[in-house]
Amino acid sequence: MTIQPGAGDSLLDPSLSAIMGERRQLINLAYRLLGSLSEAEDVVQETYARWYAMSRQQQEAIESVGGWLTTVASRICLNLLGSARVRREHYVGEWIPEPLPEPTEWITGRPGATTVDPADHVTLDESINMAFLVVLESMTPAERVAFILHDVFRYSFAEVAEIVGRTQAACRQLASSARRRIRDSQPPANPTAHQAGIVRNFKQAWEAKDIGALIGLLDPDATAIGDGGGLVSAVLRPIEGGEQVARFLVGLADRAPDLAIVERTVNGQPGLVAQHDGVTVAVYAFDVAGDRIKHLWAVGNPEKLRPWTTG
Numbered sequence: 001m002t003i004q005p006g007a008g009d010s011l012l013d014p015s016l017s018a019i020m021g022e023r024r025q026l027i028n029l030a031y032r033l034l035g036s037l038s039e040a041e042d043v044v045q046e047t048y049a050r051w052y053a054m055s056r057q058q059q060e061a062i063e064s065v066g067g068w069l070t071t072v073a074s075r076i077c078l079n080l081l082g083s084a085r086v087r088r089e090h091y092v093g094e095w096i097p098e099p100l101p102e103p104t105e106w107i108t109g110r111p112g113a114t115t116v117d118p119a120d121h122v123t124l125d126e127s128i129n130m131a132f133l134v135v136l137e138s139m140t141p142a143e144r145v146a147f148i149l150h151d152v153f154r155y156s157f158a159e160v161a162e163i164v165g166r167t168q169a170a171c172r173q174l175a176s177s178a179r180r181r182i183r184d185s186q187p188p189a190n191p192t193a194h195q196a197g198i199v200r201n202f203k204q205a206w207e208a209k210d211i212g213a214l215i216g217l218l219d220p221d222a223t224a225i226g227d228g229g230g231l232v233s234a235v236l237r238p239i240e241g242g243e244q245v246a247r248f249l250v251g252l253a254d255r256a257p258d259l260a261i262v263e264r265t266v267n268g269q270p271g272l273v274a275q276h277d278g279v280t281v282a283v284y285a286f287d288v289a290g291d292r293i294k295h296l297w298a299v300g301n302p303e304k305l306r307p308w309t310t311g
Contacts, residue, residue: 019051022066024123026073031122032148033077034084035097035133037307040122043080047073067159074145074163081141092230094238096297097133098304099283102265126189127152129269130285130297135185139178146171147178188289195288196263196270202286202293203261203272209250211243218242219292224249229301232281245296273308280308 030040149155205213222242228234264273274282287295
């Protein structure tokens with residue numbers, strides 16, 4: 001689960017190359033810490049702003065540019081995580097982490113154009129799937145930072161302690177607590193092909209408005225959560241129970257007959273995208289346990305769909 005930093009452009013000035021070569025690493029780190037690509041981009045911008053605000057002498061005195069940038073970005077994220085809890089108390093409805101497509105499917109503001117800068121892409125692995133990110137949301141800010149830095153990015157506890165401002169022993173405890181949360185909430189991993197088959201069957205049953213088939217694909221205790229952010233219509237509370245979820249989805253299909261449901265990779269896992277006239281209006285992520293769907297997350301907040309749709 002280790003994330004490696006991106007390579008710098010050898011054609012650049014060596015010092016600038018070393019600095020900009022860390023951009024992808026910082027984007028990956030900040031997204032995992034915040035669950036928001038837009039906030040992650042803001043953190044990286046602020047981190048570089050602080051670097052360039054220093055004098056040349058101050059910059060040259062820093063032994064490890066990458067270490068300094070990571071420390072600053074992590075501390076900014078730690079502060080943001082504390083304030084995010086307060087902000088999300090006033091969020092309209094449920095808050096779901098921002099979904100990400102495959103890097104080759106990222107869209108800029110121009111119709112038909114895709115992002116070409118690999119430094120703007122988040123590496124998709126098991127530490128980025130929606131179920132994992134949702135568990136991270138249940139952690140304290142310090143737990144989340146200690147766990148991501150140590151278990152995902154392989155920083156030593158001595159380095160984590162310096163970043164978080166706690167003792168090494170405290171950071172070990174934070175990471176251990178976070179690990180237990182992950183272990184207790186994550187079902188045994190399914191092969192991607194198996195998950196894709198379940199999601200494909202779900203799509204076909206949904207399009208056919210086959211309540212029986214949907215109920216058969218959903219765990220009896222399945223939960224569906226929507227995120228419209230107050231900008232588009234979405235259920236404000238989780239829908240609980242496989243049958244209730246199935247009936248809601250069929251009702252949604254009745255109310256929006258023109259929606260096209262397309263199979264896509266969502267945060268590295270098989271998912272679905274709802275499109276209207278070719279424009280993505282919702283992204284669906286799934287948590288598959290065995291042969292049943294245990295959780296379904298639907299993100300319709302347009303502010304979280306920038307990589308999926310044209311501006």
